[in-house]
Amino acid sequence: MSLYPWQQGVWSDLGRRHQQGGLPHALMFTGPRGVGKQVMSLMLARWLLCSERDRQSLACERCHSCQLWAAGNHPDFMLVTPEDGGRQIRIDSVRQLNEFLSQTPQISRCQVVILRPAEVLNHNAANALLKTLEEPPGESFILLESERFGSVLPTIRSRCQRVVLPVPAHAEAMAWLQQQGRSADQAADALRHNQGAPLAANAWLEDDGHAQHRRWLEELATWCDGRTRLDLALGHWKTIELEPLVWWMNRVAADLLRAACGASNSQLLDPDVPARLGGATLDRTKLLALQSRLAEVLAQVQGGAGHFNRQLLVESLLIDWRSLITQGRR
Structure with missing residues (x-):
């Protein structure tokens, strides 16, 4: 594991902050999906635990701490994520985190916890974490990761120093x-x-995301054009995971909205979207309403806050899509 080229500036800044006054005990790494937040937090955790870190810009990979890290069983490190296939981090996980940090470090001079993603902490879990963020016991660090910073509870955001990992x-x-x-x-x-x-x-x-995008776009156009029945369309769409499906629909709706606002092909996710869904209404209000609904559903799915009847939700979204075509032909 190593840093990506576009992360070097952020890493150097963290090193300077450590030398000048030490790092804060709660850092939140934020940035969109796919910029390397997990690698950054893991590299920092390994470096903080390294016995030679005062003399190294990266972990030495030779000391006992680094050897334990490489073996995947460092006693002073804890990773907190949603459990048992769930989407939320619940209070029991935070209680374990608090208990872990109340102990004395066994190998390193400090303890490090990585919590990801911070936006799926439910209210009880977040409340249980507040005191630890305010008054971390001993020499401990909590590194949080967030793809959707605005969805993190304000009480958590206010107690962490934010480190932005931008798109390169x-x-x-x-x-x-x-x-x-x-x-x-x-x-x-x-x-x-x-x-x-x-x-x-x-x-x-x-x-093979491009092929999947083309296939989904063709299937959506087939449904919207009335060339297939709802039960047949559902037979395929209801088997797809909700998060990638709603995320994709939101992106396609955004392309239609951009086209309705006069955007050029170069400004679209896929210039073929307006052509394949050419009968769609150009009413910006209706397009915006669909995109807003998709964005709301996506946020609920990503945050684990939504409890959906999968088939009914997909059916409802497909009906919304077809209504765009119907309205566009009036």
């Missing part, structure tokens, strides 16, 4: 993707579909 410059992202064996056309297409985030773009290519 387009040229730097392109260069990195081409180093991974991607062609220039593949890299540019993937970055456009993934908001310029190189790791998300690379994963999208590995999963």
